[in-house]
Amino acid sequence: MGEPAPDVNSMGSLPYIVLGGYLLMLLAFGIAGWRKSTDSEEDYYLAGRGQGWIVSALTIMATFFSSFALLGAPGMVYRDGVVFALFSLNVPLAGASVYFFGAKIRRIGQARGYVTPGDMISDYYGSPTALRLLVALIGVLYAIPYVVMQIKAGGILSQQMFPGENSFEIGAIVLSIITMIYIMIGGMRSVAWTDVVQGILLMGGMLIGGLAVVTVLGGPGAFFTKVAELPPKSLSVPGTSGFWNPEMLLTVCLFGSIGSLVQPAQWMRFYAAKSTGTLRQSALIFGVALTACFLFGVMLVGLGGQVLYPLVDAAGEYYTNADGKLLPNPAVGDTPGGFNDIMVVVLKERLPTLLGSFGALVASLIMVAIMAAAMSTADSNLHSMSAVLTRDIYDRFLRPKASQKERTWVGRGIISLATIVSTVLVIIAHRSEVDPLAMIATLGLFAIAFSSQLLPVTFDMLYIRKGTKEGAVAGMITGLAIVFFISPFMSLDLGQGIADMRKAMLGMIDKGAWGLIGNVLVFIAVSKFTKPIDKARIEEFAKVADSDS
Amino acid sequence: MSSVEREKRGKLGRLLAVVFVIALILGPGPGLRLINPDINDPNAAFTLFGLPKVYAWGLFWYGVELVIILTAYFKVWRGDDGDRATDEPKETSHG
Numbered sequence: 001m002g003e004p005a006p007d008v009n010s011m012g013s014l015p016y017i018v019l020g021g022y023l024l025m026l027l028a029f030g031i032a033g034w035r036k037s038t039d040s041e042e043d044y045y046l047a048g049r050g051q052g053w054i055v056s057a058l059t060i061m062a063t064f065f066s067s068f069a070l071l072g073a074p075g076m077v078y079r080d081g082v083v084f085a086l087f088s089l090n091v092p093l094a095g096a097s098v099y100f101f102g103a104k105i106r107r108i109g110q111a112r113g114y115v116t117p118g119d120m121i122s123d124y125y126g127s128p129t130a131l132r133l134l135v136a137l138i139g140v141l142y143a144i145p146y147v148v149m150q151i152k153a154g155g156i157l158s159q160q161m162f163p164g165e166n167s168f169e170i171g172a173i174v175l176s177i178i179t180m181i182y183i184m185i186g187g188m189r190s191v192a193w194t195d196v197v198q199g200i201l202l203m204g205g206m207l208i209g210g211l212a213v214v215t216v217l218g219g220p221g222a223f224f225t226k227v228a229e230l231p232p233k234s235l236s237v238p239g240t241s242g243f244w245n246p247e248m249l250l251t252v253c254l255f256g257s258i259g260s261l262v263q264p265a266q267w268m269r270f271y272a273a274k275s276t277g278t279l280r281q282s283a284l285i286f287g288v289a290l291t292a293c294f295l296f297g298v299m300l301v302g303l304g305g306q307v308l309y310p311l312v313d314a315a316g317e318y319y320t321n322a323d324g325k326l327l328p329n330p331a332v333g334d335t336p337g338g339f340n341d342i343m344v345v346v347l348k349e350r351l352p353t354l355l356g357s358f359g360a361l362v363a364s365l366i367m368v369a370i371m372a373a374a375m376s377t378a379d380s381n382l383h384s385m386s387a388v389l390t391r392d393i394y395d396r397f398l399r400p401k402a403s404q405k406e407r408t409w410v411g412r413g414i415i416s417l418a419t420i421v422s423t424v425l426v427i428i429a430h431r432s433e434v435d436p437l438a439m440i441a442t443l444g445l446f447a448i449a450f451s452s453q454l455l456p457v458t459f460d461m462l463y464i465r466k467g468t469k470e471g472a473v474a475g476m477i478t479g480l481a482i483v484f485f486i487s488p489f490m491s492l493d494l495g496q497g498i499a500d501m502r503k504a505m506l507g508m509i510d511k512g513a514w515g516l517i518g519n520v521l522v523f524i525a526v527s528k529f530t531k532p533i534d535k536a537r538i539e540e541f542a543k544v545a546d547s548d549s
Numbered sequence: 550m551s552s553v554e555r556e557k558r559g560k561l562g563r564l565l566a567v568v569f570v571i572a573l574i575l576g577p578g579p580g581l582r583l584i585n586p587d588i589n590d591p592n593a594a595f596t597l598f599g600l601p602k603v604y605a606w607g608l609f610w611y612g613v614e615l616v617i618i619l620t621a622y623f624k625v626w627r628g629d630d631g632d633r634a635t636d637e638p639k640e641t642s643h644g
Binding site: 082083085086087088089090092093095096099221224225227228232233235236237246247249250253254280283284287288291295303 | 569572573574576577578579580581582585586587588593595596599600601602603604606607608610611614615617618619621622626
């Protein structure tokens with residue numbers, strides 16, 4: 001059995017004060033961003049392309065780390081044990097990718113005035129319609145699940161902190177509205193400035209969360225002694241659920257990092273960076289500091305959670321539901337999605353008891369960090385989705401002669417519409433008996449599987465330069481089709497044989513990897529037999545991309 | 550930057566990339582099988598230096614990745630430092 005639960009778990013009014021102060025600060029940043037902004041589209045979407053290294057590093061990090069970092073990841077370690085802590089090793093790769101992809105994307109984007117990924121990809125391959133639309137589709141397919149999971153995190157947090165009728169819905173709606181307001185009024189500048197604060201909170205929250213759990217269990221020595229007594233499945237591969245075989249873990253690490261770094265919101269942050277040096281410094285901070293926040297911070301929360309709230313009952317049997325799916329300890333939750341709550345439960349129930357009002361303050365700050373993690377990713381994705389839909393669809397196909405001011409307002413309209421739709425989706429799913437959006441981690445990996453389909457064209461455009469327009473289009477369509485086919489959300493009845501094949505594929509490697517394999521093979525094959533891209537254009541791009549500026 | 554220096558940097562960059570890929574394959578990838586304790590073996594050791602073995606394995610490969618990134622930062626990425634400040638937005642601000 002775990003540690004005895006404390007008698008007192010009240011945090012008083014501190015969470016309200018800390019959270020209220022934080023939300024007011026965000027609105028102030030929104031107004032400050034608006035005061036400094038101009039009516040130009042480039043300013044609204046890229047903050048005038050002048051972001052320095054501190055803002056760039058923190059906005060790239062805050063966009064990369066979502067509620068997944070503070071809820072999903074410890075939740076997954078709580079469910080599967082130490083194996084998922086190794087997911088942290090994707091972060092140095094993500095850091096290296098900031099430089100590897102970002103430096104070249106920035107140079108080309110700066111030289112040619114691009115705003116969205118679609119601008120660059122469609123221009124390079126000479127495909128103003130098909131590729132632009134496909135890239136826009138990928139942008140939306142990535143952004144919606146990511147925004148949905150951040151809003152859901154706001155609901156989870158509210159439900160745990162302020163239990164009561166409709167507390168989930170209220171939390172989700174408050175997070176959505178505040179985020180929507182400051183993006184709409186301040187654009188990229190407000191998003192990036194709030195990301196700086198949110199990034200600092202996020203890193204602090206990850207480290208302090210780990211430290212808090214280690215403290216609760218009596219310090220590092222006692223912590224690891226108790227962890228060593230966990231069930232063998234929690235200390236080995238493939239983990240409690242049996243899902244995390246090494247191939248799965250490796251492919252999720254690969255695509256979780258690189259796939260997340262070529263998604264539209266990050267791509268736009270590369271465009272917005274002031275210099276290549278800015279991205280070099282961002283890459284270093286990202287790869288070094290953030291991995292430490294994961295390995296020495298938040299991942300320990302999941303392990304400590306297994307000690308405090310064991311997954312097995314007194315008879316040594318795992319808690320499961322009627323379908324045989326693993327469940328958390330009843331004190332944490334009663335559905336498979338309840339694993340996500342481990343961080344909040346530990347903080348709320350253990351820290352104030354151990355450290356008194358100081359513990360309550362620390363717990364409140366980490367709760368705000370969770371909110372910050374969710375908002376910093378939601379704002380970036382809503383903002384980039386607005387850019388993608390405005391630049392790549394509205395400007396090109398609906399109203400090519402619209403003024404910059406009109407486009408910016410259309411972008412704001414898209415942000416509000418996407419926010420409302422995502423919030424409604426979250427609330428409907430939460431109220432349904434079988435919550436289809438149960439695990440935050442699953443939702444995140446699904447979104448990344450889509451954005452990973454941009455990798456072949458990105459890599460080809462920046463480094464190889466052998467692909468053709470037809471190859472790029474065919475590869476992307478193939479990749480997307482495969483991801484749709486094997487996604488857990490695909491419910492078409494295609495017969496037992498196909499269902500078995502899907503299940504086997506899902507159990508082997510990450511779904512994004514399957515999509516990417518198909519994407520790359522088709523991209524290469526079709527490129528072999530179709531007309532190469534104009535040599536002058538390739539040289540023009542290469543000259544800028546490979547320069548030392 | 551001279552072509553000799555550029556070539557040297559390129560070579561080191563490729564070497565670091567290869568070591569990084571190896572670190573990924575061994576760290577969170579199939580290399581895990583080298584140290585993974587067998588849950589059916591009653592004598593299996595689940596810890597190393599007091600830490601869960603799988604976690605200790607992860608820490609080691611984090612160290613390797615750290616060295617690679619620092620080397621790349623100081624030796625390979627170093628030449629691309631030219632800051633090119635952008636023009637200030639030309640339109641009137643709201644402030």
